[in-house]
Structure formats: structure tokens, C-alpha cells
Amino acid sequence: MRILVVEDEVKMAGLLKRGLEEEGYAVDLHRTGQDGVWAAAENPYDAIVLDVMLPDVDGFEVCRQIRAGGHWAPVLMLTARTAVADRVAGLDAGADDYLTKPFSFSELLARLRALVRRGAGERPAVLRTGDLALDPASRRVTRGGVAIELTAKELALLELFMRRPGEVLSRSRIIEHVWDFGYDGVSNVVDVYVRYLREKIDRPFRRDTIETVRGSGYRLRDERFP
Structure with a gap:
């Protein structure tokens, strides 16, 4: 052992x-x-x-x-x-x-x-909001049953949002969780990757899942409940 x-x-x-x-x-x-x-x-x-x-x-x-x-x-x-x-x-x-x-x-x-x-734990539950789904075990993302290809960082960013639906996440908090380095107040890496995510999970499906909260950060629209 x-x-x-x-x-x-x-x-x-x-x-x-x-x-x-x-x-x-x-x-x-x-x-x-x-x-x-x-x-x-x-x-x-x-x-x-x-x-x-x-x-x-x-x-x-x-x-x-x-x-x-x-x-x-x-x-x-x-x-x-x-x-x-x-x-x-x-x-x-x-x-x-x-x-x-x-x-x-x-x-x-x-x-x-x-x-x-x-032994090893059970396979984790699939994360869902509306018709958007992320399987943490297989690292597979789908929307309405359509597979979406994401890079490792895009996937990590989406998982962070989907584990905290409806919660406003500041840029510094996102950087600490996804990139693991201190936020210097200048880097636009979060904004760039949010744009990448929107291009893949929102725009082709005419959705607006990731919301900009002016002066605060970003929030994933909570579509788990009607």
C-alpha cells in the first residue's frame, strides 16, 4: 500500500x-x-x-x-x-x-x-446549470447535448464558476484558484479567458451564461432553478 x-x-x-x-x-x-x-x-x-x-x-x-x-x-x-x-x-x-x-x-x-x-471515492456528480453540464471525472463539457472542447485553463475556469453559481467572483479570486499566482491589478488574463469561454459556451448557443458585474468581477447565471 x-x-x-x-x-x-x-x-x-x-x-x-x-x-x-x-x-x-x-x-x-x-x-x-x-x-x-x-x-x-x-x-x-x-x-x-x-x-x-x-x-x-x-x-x-x-x-x-x-x-x-x-x-x-x-x-x-x-x-x-x-x-x-x-x-x-x-x-x-x-x-x-x-x-x-x-x-x-x-x-x-x-x-x-x-x-x-x-477504496477510491465515487465518481463526482456532474455539475449542471440549465442545459450546460460539466463532468469533473471525464472533464467533458456539453450544452444541450452538444460537446464543447475546452483547454485545461478554460475548463478550470468554467468549473470554478459552476461550483459557485450565482456568486460574484472577483478577478483576484479567480486568478488565485485557476492560475495560482497573485493578482497585480494589471493582468487581463481573466478577462481574456472569460471571453474565450463565452465564445465557446455562450455565443454558438445564443446564451449569456457568464455575466459581467461591473466593478466586481464575473458571475455564472444560476439556471439550476426556474
């Missing part, structure tokens, strides 16, 4: 790696969120142990990126925070279980064994 551990605290990381290896697991250890995302994309893990507090991006975002990439190894999140809201955030991000620090290593092992027995 191969386990990915994403934990930046040196002592905890060492204890996890040594303890899991003593139990017979092969362990890959990474100390940053982005390294964890990369590793999950490159290797077929049986389970992932993911800390919430990481030096670059938090564990919630790491989990979202792993799931968005179509990787469904079960995720056990670790955190020192006990708030229910944090637990809910982890589960909403795609985690399968949640363990609060401090914890006993025997409990972590028991939870990992349960996750490994359960």
Missing part, C-alpha cells in the same frame, strides 16, 4: 512517515501543498494524509485541486482546529475523513485502514 503524507511540521512528518513505514506502508512525504498536488497527480496512491495548515496553500485548497484533477484516492485530513466549520470545510473540499490533533497513532491507523478498504 502506498500512502501520500502532506505535512510541513518536521516532527509530525517524521513520526507519520516512520510509523506508517513500520506498519508496512510505502510512504511519500511532501511538505508543501503544491508538492502534494503534484504528487497526487503523478502517482496512484491508496490513501492521502493531508494536513490543513501548510506553508503555501491550505489543505482544503489542496484537496479541492486533487479532486479537480480527477484523483479520487481517499483523503484523511489532519488539523489542530476543532471548529465544526473547519470539519465541514474539509469534507466539502472532498476529504473522506477528518482527524483532530493531538491524536493517537493507533486511531490514525484504524481510520487509514478503513479508508483503504473503502
